[in-house]
Amino acid sequence: MNQFDKLLNEYSKLILSIGINIQKNQILAITSPIECAYFTKLLVKHAYNLGAKDVHIEWIDDELTLIKYMNAPKEAFETFPNWKVNTYEELAKEGAAFLSISGSNPELLKNVNPDLVALSNKVRSKALKNYREYLMGNNVPWCVVCAPTKDWACKVYPDLENEKAVEKLWDSIFKITRTNLENPVETWKNHLDDLKNKTDYLNSKKFKRLHFKGDGTDLVIELPSKHIWTGGGEYTKNGTYFVANIPTEEIFTLPSKKGVNGVVKSTKPLNYSGNLIDNFTLTFKDGKIIDFTAEKGYETLKKLIETDEGSCYLGEVALVPHNSPISNLNTIFYNTLFDENASCHLAFGMAYPICLEDGNNMSEQELIDAGANTSLVHVDFMIGSENLDIIGYTDENEQVQIFKNGNWALK
Structure with a gap:
């Protein structure tokens, strides 16, 4: 196994054990850019090895998203599919863990009518209000992480060619998430302890x-x-410890x-x-x-x-x-x-x-x-x-x- 594959494995395990803290026989729902499929498949493999009962994937394709905004009628943005709402809410009620992989092009919609984007965002937010409140209330574990896509990497490192930009962004992610250190999981536990000490102090001052x-x-x-004040890890209502953002x-x-x-x-x-x-x-x-x-x-x-x-x-x-x-x-x-x-x-x-x-x-x-x-x-x-x-x-x-x-x- 080369160094990159080793770090990718460590990052995957960190996300699932510290971030989501996947439990035996729990369902995992992952939202991922389709460009990050290779990383998502690794997460799925590790999730099953850690005891997940099932894994559901929702793929995000930036190109298709842009095509829709540039070509679909306005009516396409005025509703949000009930089947999607029901899927999210049913998974949450079943106690699923939710993992979101972020990596979209930061300027994907720069040439799209902002009124249309605002309409779509508002409709989606209204439709998913109950699901979002379920997550924000820590009824189930959830976590947001990052993985590089070509367009995002080239925006961050505009002087590099596509492949080199993606490599450099992966290198930055490994550093940012402490994955490059000797024992990432133990390092994260110490980091979370430090955050807890600070939250305890702030809460004591009122x-x-x-x-x-x-x-x-x-x-x-x-x-x-x-x-x-809160920070680092949190607990679901049934007592499962999770970290909602890696890094945090x-x-x-x-x-x-x-x-x-x-x-x-x-x-x-x-x-x-x-x-x-x-x-x-x-x-x-x-x-x-x-x-x-x-x-x-x-x-x-x-x-x-x-x-x-x-x-x-x-x-x-x-x-x-x-x-x-x-x-x-x-x-x-x-x-x-x-x-x-x-x-x-x-x-x-x-x-x-x-x-x-x-x-x-x-x-x-x-x-x-x-x-x-x-x-x-x-x-x-x-x-x-x-x-x-x-x-x-x-x-x-x-x-x-x-x-x-x-x-x-x-x-």
């Missing part, structure tokens, strides 16, 4: 608000009184829906639905976006913010040190999973119920009453840099320097 400042950002975020460097919670004020500036491009949004600013008043600018992707950003009543509010605030495996590569990956784990970030839209005490057992109205935002969307965008400072304020007005110059300042 911060009332956070002040973010640096690189065009001057933003105050109030936190609900019963907020919970973040510790996150939810903001109080109407408690966000000030200005925030993006520090990395946002890849949203096959379009890039770059160098954008958002102005908040009482939680709501009241003004915004964007050097690139203004219309896409506008459609995102206008998705529904909750998409112009925030649903997540996440802390990620500038000194991290992804950030230290000094590369923009044009992929939210990687870029969000290289930078502190916020999210448009829906909040995670797990970020509130007993949130998984609350109704939608109870979550709203507790300060959580609801929406059809949840889209992360990056605001962190080497110049970002974050100060936390407790109920007693104690000031705690949480981040200094982009990194953790906690003792």
Whole structure:
């Protein structure tokens, strides 16, 4: 076995044992770019070897997606197939684990009418609302990972030929996910312990608000009184431990829906639905976006913010040190999973119920009453840099320097 195949095997096992934590006789559902079929087949093989009862695959083909947008009638985007909704919901009810492989072309839909893309996104989000809430409530294990496709790799490394770009992106993925280290699984366990220690500290302080400042950002975020910081691994309702993102460097919670004020500036491009949004600013008043600018992707950003009543509010605030495996590569990956784990970030839209005490057992109205935002969307965008400072304020007005110059300042 050559070195690449060895690392690919280690990466596959890491995803299934640490990420999904596949259980004996459990169903695994995988969504994958068709270009990553060779990697997906390896995952399927390892999943069965680890005890999976069955594996379902949904293939994503960027070329077919683009062909549909460029040629199909508008009516094709006004509905979402009931059989797909039923499939997702039935698998979730059966306790399946859900694995999503990300690797699409970041600019696939740059020449597509943004109104059509926005329509399709909204219809899909409405149709899959129950399924998405099932996952966000940690009823079943789920995980998002990355694998290279040619178009994505060439966007990240435009000076390299196709094959070399894919090779380099694989090399970066192995480094980012710690797969290249001697014992990846044990290394990940230590990493998750470190994240837990930090979440325990933040939860002990019960911060009332956070002040973010640096690189065009001057933003105050109030936190609900019963907020919970979480990060690294999580537990399903039946007690199965899983890690929703590989890689993950973040510790996150939810903001109080109407408690966000000030200005925030993006520090990395946002890849949203096959379009890039770059160098954008958002102005908040009482939680709501009241003004915004964007050097690139203004219309896409506008459609995102206008998705529904909750998409112009925030649903997540996440802390990620500038000194991290992804950030230290000094590369923009044009992929939210990687870029969000290289930078502190916020999210448009829906909040995670797990970020509130007993949130998984609350109704939608109870979550709203507790300060959580609801929406059809949840889209992360990056605001962190080497110049970002974050100060936390407790109920007693104690000031705690949480981040200094982009990194953790906690003792």
